[in-house]
Amino acid sequence: MPSIFVFNQNNSGGYCIVDNDIAEVVAIVANDEDYANIYAEELGMFDLPYCKCCGRRFDNSPYEYNYDVYGISAREISSWGDTFRGHYNGTVYTNADSFVAAVLEFAAY
Ligand SMILES: [Zn+2]
Numbered sequence: 001m002p003s004i005f006v007f008n009q010n011n012s013g014g015y016c017i018v019d020n021d022i023a024e025v026v027a028i029v030a031n032d033e034d035y036a037n038i039y040a041e042e043l044g045m046f047d048l049p050y051c052k053c054c055g056r057r058f059d060n061s062p063y064e065y066n067y068d069v070y071g072i073s074a075r076e077i078s079s080w081g082d083t084f085r086g087h088y089n090g091t092v093y094t095n096a097d098s099f100v101a102a103v104l105e106f107a108a109y
Helices: 033-042 073-080 098-106
Strands: 003-008 027-028 064-065 084-088 092-093
Touching: 003 033, 027 033, 027 098, 073 098, 084 098, 092 098
Parallel strands: 027 084
Antiparallel strands: 003 027, 003 064, 084 092
16 A cells, blocks of 8 residues: 655755745655655655755655545645645646545545
């Protein structure tokens, strides 16, 4: 059963980088943490420019949410709104509600 791995961006230099794939919160659905980190690396998340005093933007120890999205996880993830990019099954979701809806649809089977 996959999990939702959540990476929070450190606002290095006083700002966050936001683009098609990356925002303040990046969630990646993956089978384990190693795979989530490989995906994050492919997105370039570990190579982003950063301020030396503030440190890197992302580290490779994401928070793992249990795939039981019927419970607390879904409500918490939904609250992240649009500061969010969710990567699930080859699609990028720019809104946390849409992401949760897609994951719920899958989990219903
Ligand atoms: Zn700094």
